[in-house]
Amino acid sequence: MEIIHGKGVSGHMVRGKLRIIRHIRHTAAHIFTSAENEKERFREACAKVKDELTDLQKQTAEKAGEKEAEIFAIHRMMMEEEDFGECTSDLISEGKTAEEAVLQTGETLAKMFLAMDSPYMQARAVDVRSVSERIADVLNGRETTDFTMESPGIIAADDLTPAETVMLDKNMILGFVTERGSDNSHTAILARTMDIPAVVDIGSIDDKFDGKDCILDGNNGVLYIEPDAEIGRVYDDSCLYDLQKKKAEEQYRGKRCITSEGTSIRICANAGGIDDVMEAAANDAEGIGLFRSEFLFMRYGRCPTEEEQFSVYKEAVSHMSGRETIIRTLDAGADKQLKWIPSTVQENNPALGLRAVRLCLRHSALLYTQLRALYRASAFGPIAAMIPMITIPEELKQVKRIAEQAMESLRMENIQYNPYMPIGIMIETPSAALYAEELAELCDFFSIGTNDLIQYTLAADRENPEVIYLTRPLPKSVMQLMEMTAAAGKKAGIPVGICGELGNDESMTAFFLHIGITKISVPPAQILRIRGKVLESIREESLQKAKELF
Amino acid sequence: MQTIEYNIQDENGIHARPAGIIVSTAKKYKSAITIRISGTEKTADAKKLFAVMGMGVTKGDRLQITAEGEDAGEALMKLEAEMRSAGL
Missing domain, CATH: 1.10.274.10 (PtsI, HPr-binding domain)
Structure with a gap:
């Protein structure tokens, strides 16, 4: 067995025959x-x-x-x-x-x-x-270097240009290694977006390895040539599993989920920055269900200006070309402290303290600036604002007053914005779920933040292993709160979505559809998998209905 | 002759994509447009891709962008807006 190390730039593990291809130098x-x-x-x-x-x-x-x-x-x-x-x-x-x-x-x-x-x-x-x-x-008059393969395998090339990378047939090329290259190259960026395992900069590779069986670990940047039985076992399993899963999921690209009642269920993406938004678009997301604006506030070590925020929001929505992009307003405090915000009192229990919308209302200039930036970006595409941690209706009323002020000031300055930009809230405290009917009258959509809803309902810190037993299997109490939220949304005619780890959990999908959730927001790489699960649940449900008819 | 100043915030400085945006914007105007990194001798013709990329502008650099010609003001405004929206 020969082990060659390089820089892993993309993806999981694959196994196949190595094919060495060198560019003909002209x-x-x-x-x-x-x-x-x-x-x-x-x-x-x-x-x-x-x-x-x-x-x-x-x-x-x-x-x-x-x-x-x-x-x-x-x-x-x-x-x-x-x-x-x-x-x-x-x-x-x-x-x-x-x-x-x-x-x-x-x-x-x-x-x-x-x-x-x-x-x-x-x-x-x-x-x-x-x-x-x-x-x-x-x-x-010469053809470009030929990367076509007769059977699936792993390519080893001296280097790959971005053009060659994008032309690779993903069904035949399991992964690639290059002798040169860097993890900053466009080739590496493309490999990541296209989800092709890749390792670059492995140094020179001997021609004698051509045709040899090998395992490529794109995560750790290792190429095993003629792997021994042990590594073979470990990697073979995982590589087959990944490959089968990926291929199966591809069939859901471009598919849309519509229930037997004609309701469409949208699978959207959670994003923590512009990169994720691009990945979401590449993975056929039907929108951004949660764009965490925190990174903007952490990046500079100071409050980002309206201009800085505006350009990021505008960029995000432009990448989604017409699909809704929901931006969550600053969710700081608790485990995400911002050093530049002056703390008023020593908090003994930050999870129950001045965080998220509470912090934004305490320092309302923060929220005012962010809403102005959001409204300005709303002139460029379907943006929505989402307020985290609403606990009582009064908080939402205050947010809406600040939103009015933001709009008023833009009007005075003759700056374009969409006065109908939706403002929705996250339902992540039991109190908000209990207030759902009242809150539904005050906003344009709900999104259930399952992580916090679970933590606050069960009074169990999600990072404390001693109390994790409370959360699995998910107790009925949490499910009931979700059901109440969905029912209140339905009654008021506003959409209710899920964003949070639970959206990612296939065992919950049928339940979400059953209570009337119409949007599930998951990490970009999980979109196709969850869409497959939603389609399956819809099929099973209609089958059940058909059986009842006969 | 008009000059604006611009602080580069992009982690990678003026890399390929923003350089392309700067050059294609600059080419739309008649004015001669020059970019200089403050405090250095490094300058480039904003209409030349290799020159702009070759300056090696990095994060934190302060640029002086100078335009001379009938549409200088408009060119600088547009350049600044494009650079800003490219996240530079």
Whole structure:
């Protein structure tokens, strides 16, 4: 057994035959004609590559998302740069063929990037090389490196360009390793988004390993060649399991859940930042059910400005292209303390203290600024605000007064916003569930925060192993509170969703549908799995109904 | 000639995507636009991708962006807005 370490950039474990593929380095076979002729060939090749890149950008946008696709726009800009064209032209004038000239230009510019301090910029050398090689390919009339496989396996390449990565056939390529590359490269980012296990920077790999059985651990960055029985057992199980699960889940992409009564159940994503929003979009989320705005407040070590918040909210909603994005207002305090907020009293029991909406009402400028940013972003897409930890109706009334003030000020300043931006609340205290009917009249939606609802109902700290027995199996008390919440929502005609760990628990799905939950929000990677479970529950339910008819 | 100042907050500085946004925005205007990192000699023509990327702008750098021409004011406003919405 041979063990090779690299940088794990993406995914789980896979096992398969290793296929070593090396790029053919282009040695210009074409013979120099005249400078004019060579420049003309270069121009023609550029035009063709420009079309190719436009095409690739479109394909990537569909497969992995708009943001991932922008790299090909950058590639196009690189080749349209005067520097790029001039440098190539100069070399041609010196008597080089178009192929030689463009490859040399690529190399010169790649060196510039490699000489820079930032690892991120060094990784851009791949991009500029990729552009010049693409043009050289066209000039040579040669096909690009062939990554097609006859049977599923793991690719070992000298390097992969983003373009090659996105063109990989996910059914045949179980994973890949590259000799070079960094975890900052667009290739690595793409691998993560496409959920292909990948390990980069493994150093040189001997050709003798071609065709050998191997196990790739994308999490830990290890490639086992001809693994021994023990590692084989450990990894083989997990790799098969993951693969089967993933494949089974893919069938739910693009599917929508509609109950026998015609109610649609939306599977949305929880997000902790913009990256998660992109992952959600890539995983076919029908919206963002919970965007935790805390990261914005932790990032700077000070209160983020309205402008900073606005640009993040706007970016989030734009990534979701028309699907609802629910942003939770600041949920700090308790286990998420912000150092820059002056503490008033020493709290002996922070979980029951000044946290979430309580903190925001105590320092109402915080909430005012956040709501203004949210309203401003609401002019750019379907954004909703969600208030955490509402315990009594009076708190919600106060929040709504601040929202009115925020709208009023935007009106005065002639800034666009959506006056109908929904404001919903999280139901995460028993008191809120008991007040559900009254609260439903005051807001536009409910979302049940199961983690806190469980903790506060059972008076059991979720991190204390000694009291975990109280929470499993889930006691009827908690279920009843959820049922009351859903019923109150239904009565008032507002949607009720679930966001919290429980949404992720398949054994609860049927119960949620039964009580009338219409939205389940889970981590991006779980969307397809939960959608599958919802579809199954709906099928079982209608089957049951059909049986009762006969 | 007009100048604005801009603080870079993006973890990766001006990387590929924002550089693309800066250059494509700058190219829409007639004005000559130059970027300088405050306190250094590093400058770049905002219309040249390799030059902008090559500056190696990192988080915390303060930029002076200067525009000269008939549409200088408009160009700077638009650039700032685009950079801001790119999270730079």
